[in-house]
Amino acid sequence: LREAIAAHVNQTRGVICDANQVIVLTSSQQALQLIATLLLDSGDSVWMEEPGYAGARNAFISAGAALTPVAVDGDGLRAEPSLPDPRLIYLTPSHQYPTGAALSLARRLALLTLAEKQQAWI
Numbered sequence: 001l002r003e004a005i006a007a008h009v010n011q012t013r014g015v016i017c018d019a020n021q022v023i024v025l026t027s028s029q030q031a032l033q034l035i036a037t038l039l040l041d042s043g044d045s046v047w048m049e050e051p052g053y054a055g056a057r058n059a060f061i062s063a064g065a066a067l068t069p070v071a072v073d074g075d076g077l078r079a080e081p082s083l084p085d086p087r088l089i090y091l092t093p094s095h096q097y098p099t100g101a102a103l104s105l106a107r108r109l110a111l112l113t114l115a116e117k118q119q120a121w122i
Contacts, residue, residue, distance in 0.1 A: 029055050035088075036063035039121050044087035049077050053097050056090050072096055076103030079111060086114075088121045 002019035009015040025031045032055060040046065042064030048057060050069035060067060068086070071078045077091045089111060093103035103111075115122050 032056050032059035036060050040065050045084045047086045047089045049091050076101050085118050086120045
Protein backbone atom coordinates (compact mmCIF):
# COMPACT_ATOMS: atom_id res chain seq x y z
CA LEU A 1 0.00 0.00 0.00
CA ARG A 2 2.76 2.43 0.93
CA GLU A 3 4.57 1.70 -2.35
CA ALA A 4 1.37 2.37 -4.30
CA ILE A 5 0.78 5.64 -2.43
CA ALA A 6 4.38 6.79 -3.05
CA ALA A 7 4.05 6.01 -6.77
CA HIS A 8 0.67 7.76 -6.94
CA VAL A 9 1.79 11.02 -5.28
CA ASN A 10 4.91 11.03 -7.44
CA GLN A 11 2.88 10.72 -10.62
CA THR A 12 -0.09 12.93 -9.71
CA ARG A 13 1.45 15.52 -7.33
CA GLY A 14 5.12 15.59 -8.24
CA VAL A 15 6.09 14.48 -4.73
CA ILE A 16 9.30 12.49 -4.79
CA CYS A 17 9.27 9.94 -1.97
CA ASP A 18 9.54 6.24 -1.38
CA ALA A 19 7.43 3.82 0.62
CA ASN A 20 9.60 4.28 3.73
CA GLN A 21 8.44 7.90 3.90
CA VAL A 22 4.72 7.10 3.76
CA ILE A 23 2.71 6.67 6.96
CA VAL A 24 -0.73 5.05 6.75
CA LEU A 25 -3.08 6.02 9.57
CA THR A 26 -6.68 5.17 10.42
CA SER A 27 -8.14 8.67 10.06
CA SER A 28 -7.45 12.33 9.41
CA GLN A 29 -7.98 12.93 13.12
CA GLN A 30 -5.23 10.47 13.99
CA ALA A 31 -2.97 12.22 11.47
CA LEU A 32 -3.68 15.63 13.00
CA GLN A 33 -2.99 14.30 16.49
CA LEU A 34 0.32 12.81 15.31
CA ILE A 35 1.30 16.07 13.61
CA ALA A 36 0.48 18.06 16.75
CA THR A 37 2.45 15.68 18.97
CA LEU A 38 5.50 15.58 16.72
CA LEU A 39 5.75 19.20 15.62
CA LEU A 40 4.50 21.26 18.55
CA ASP A 41 5.70 22.10 22.02
CA SER A 42 3.37 23.45 24.66
CA GLY A 43 2.73 27.14 24.04
CA ASP A 44 3.68 27.10 20.34
CA SER A 45 1.55 29.40 18.20
CA VAL A 46 -0.70 27.72 15.64
CA TRP A 47 -2.55 29.79 13.08
CA MET A 48 -5.95 28.33 12.22
CA GLU A 49 -8.57 29.46 9.76
CA GLU A 50 -11.63 30.97 11.42
CA PRO A 51 -14.02 29.38 10.80
CA GLY A 52 -12.14 26.12 10.63
CA TYR A 53 -12.11 22.42 11.35
CA ALA A 54 -12.88 21.66 15.02
CA GLY A 55 -11.03 18.33 14.87
CA ALA A 56 -7.78 20.14 14.04
CA ARG A 57 -8.44 22.68 16.79
CA ASN A 58 -8.90 19.86 19.30
CA ALA A 59 -5.68 18.11 18.23
CA PHE A 60 -3.63 21.29 18.57
CA ILE A 61 -5.17 22.23 21.92
CA SER A 62 -4.44 18.74 23.27
CA ALA A 63 -0.77 19.30 22.35
CA GLY A 64 -0.78 22.54 24.37
CA ALA A 65 -0.67 24.89 21.39
CA ALA A 66 -1.69 28.54 21.60
CA LEU A 67 -4.29 28.89 18.85
CA THR A 68 -4.48 32.07 16.78
CA PRO A 69 -7.72 32.34 14.81
CA VAL A 70 -7.11 33.90 11.39
CA ALA A 71 -9.96 35.32 9.32
CA VAL A 72 -10.87 33.83 5.95
CA ASP A 73 -12.27 35.69 2.95
CA GLY A 74 -12.83 34.81 -0.72
CA ASP A 75 -9.06 34.46 -1.23
CA GLY A 76 -8.58 32.21 1.80
CA LEU A 77 -6.62 32.79 5.01
CA ARG A 78 -5.83 36.48 5.67
CA ALA A 79 -2.44 36.63 7.36
CA GLU A 80 -1.90 39.99 9.05
CA PRO A 81 1.44 41.41 10.26
CA SER A 82 -0.02 41.85 13.77
CA LEU A 83 -0.39 38.07 14.26
CA PRO A 84 2.10 36.27 16.51
CA ASP A 85 4.86 34.33 14.76
CA PRO A 86 3.51 30.86 13.96
CA ARG A 87 5.17 27.53 14.63
CA LEU A 88 2.50 25.85 12.49
CA ILE A 89 -0.08 27.16 10.04
CA TYR A 90 -3.10 24.91 9.56
CA LEU A 91 -5.24 25.65 6.54
CA THR A 92 -7.26 24.02 3.80
CA PRO A 93 -5.97 25.83 0.69
CA SER A 94 -7.84 24.12 -2.13
CA HIS A 95 -11.30 24.08 -0.57
CA GLN A 96 -11.43 25.88 2.79
CA TYR A 97 -13.64 24.16 5.33
CA PRO A 98 -16.41 25.25 5.75
CA THR A 99 -16.52 28.28 3.37
CA GLY A 100 -15.19 26.57 0.23
CA ALA A 101 -12.80 29.46 -0.56
CA ALA A 102 -9.57 28.64 -2.42
CA LEU A 103 -6.33 30.21 -1.21
CA SER A 104 -5.12 32.64 -3.90
CA LEU A 105 -1.70 32.19 -5.49
CA ALA A 106 -0.46 35.46 -3.97
CA ARG A 107 -1.43 34.31 -0.47
CA ARG A 108 0.06 30.84 -1.03
CA LEU A 109 3.38 32.38 -1.99
CA ALA A 110 3.27 34.85 0.91
CA LEU A 111 2.61 32.00 3.38
CA LEU A 112 5.48 29.95 1.96
CA THR A 113 7.80 32.94 2.36
CA LEU A 114 6.58 33.55 5.91
CA ALA A 115 6.94 29.88 6.85
CA GLU A 116 10.48 29.79 5.52
CA LYS A 117 11.40 32.98 7.38
CA GLN A 118 9.84 31.77 10.67
CA GLN A 119 10.91 28.14 10.24
CA ALA A 120 7.21 27.24 10.60
CA TRP A 121 5.30 24.22 9.36
CA ILE A 122 2.33 24.46 7.00
